[in-house]
Amino acid sequence: MPVDRKVTYQLAEALLQAIKDADPAALLTYGVTPAIHEEIIEELDSSGENIAALTLAPYEVAFTPDRTGRIPVDSYQTNGASPQTIVACQLWCGGSKTDLTLTADQVEKPNQVESQDGASLVFRLLETQ
Numbered sequence: 575m576p577v578d579r580k581v582t583y584q585l586a587e588a589l590l591q592a593i594k595d596a597d598p599a600a601l602l603t604y605g606v607t608p609a610i611h612e613e614i615i616e617e618l619d620s621s622g623e624n625i626a627a628l629t630l631a632p633y634e635v636a637f638t639p640d641r642t643g644r645i646p647v648d649s650y651q652t653n654g655a656s657p658q659t660i661v662a663c664q665l666w667c668g669g670s671k672t673d674l675t676l677t678a679d680q681v682e683k684p685n686q687v688e689s690q691d692g693a694s695l696v697f698r699l700l701e702t703q
Contacts, residue, residue: 579649582661583633585678585694586676589604589676589678589695589697590629590630590663592606593606593625594628598611604695605697606697610697614700617674618674621672623665623672627667628667628672628674629666629667630647630663630666631663631664631666632666646663647661647662648661648662649661650662658679658681659679659680659681660680660698661680662677663677674701674702675700675703678697679696680695681696
């Protein structure tokens with residue numbers, strides 16, 4: 575099934591906002607336990623980034639490769655017996671790219687945070703690239 579870019583972007587924004595808000599109930603809808611949230615905050619602290627200032631790339635450039643070929647908000651399918659759609663979002667701060675990437679699985683599950691078409695995200699990883 576093709577991925578709806580607008581839905582993917584909105585879901586990624588909502589996941590980032592849940593991380594910023596640190597609301598345990600909202601975080602759990604993305605598969606983020608308090609222990610995982612603590613690790614996310616530690617990663618953000620070690621990167622020197624201000625969590626409150628982090629955003630996704632502006633929507634106008636989010637799906638366009640930069641001069642290095644990197645797409646700020648990218649989604650791709652894995653191969654295998656049970657293919658998954660992975661969403662990788664380069665985080666920005668103050669209108670500039672950071673070295674942080676937020677990665678999540680985009681799934682079709684009614685018990686996750688849902689968009690109108692039933693898509694949802696489950697947190698996978700926050701890493702410095």
